[in-house]
Amino acid sequence: MVGIEYTHLDVDSFHESGAGPVDLTVDSQNAESLRGRIGAHVVYLVRSGSIVFQPNFTAAFQREFLDDSFDLTSQLDLPDTPAFTTQGTNSGRNSTLIGVG
Numbered sequence: 001m002v003g004i005e006y007t008h009l010d011v012d013s014f015h016e017s018g019a020g021p022v023d024l025t026v027d028s029q030n031a032e033s034l035r036g037r038i039g040a041h042v043v044y045l046v047r048s049g050s051i052v053f054q055p056n057f058t059a060a061f062q063r064e065f066l067d068d069s070f071d072l073t074s075q076l077d078l079p080d081t082p083a084f085t086t087q088g089t090n091s092g093r094n095s096t097l098i099g100v101g
Contacts, residue, residue, distance in 0.1 A: 001041050007033040023077040034065040058099040
C-alpha cells in the first residue's frame, strides 16, 4: 500500500468566559501536515462452518514532510500577562505504523 495525506487546520480566535481572571484568549492559528506512507496489508480468510474469520496485519513506514507538531498560543485575561504556548506532541519525522485485527 502507498498513500499520501495532507491536513490543513485552522483555529479561529476566541475568548473564553465564565472563569474570571483565568479566562483565555486564543489567537487565530493554523497548521499543516503532509505525510507519505508505504507498507503492506495482509488479509487471510478462515472458514469454520458458516462462520468466516478475517485476520489481518498492517505494517507501514510513515514520513512527515511539513510540520510534526501543533503549538497553540493563548493568553490569560489578567493585566500584563504574557502570551504562552502549549506545544503539541512531537512524534518525529519518521514513524512505523503496525496494526492487527
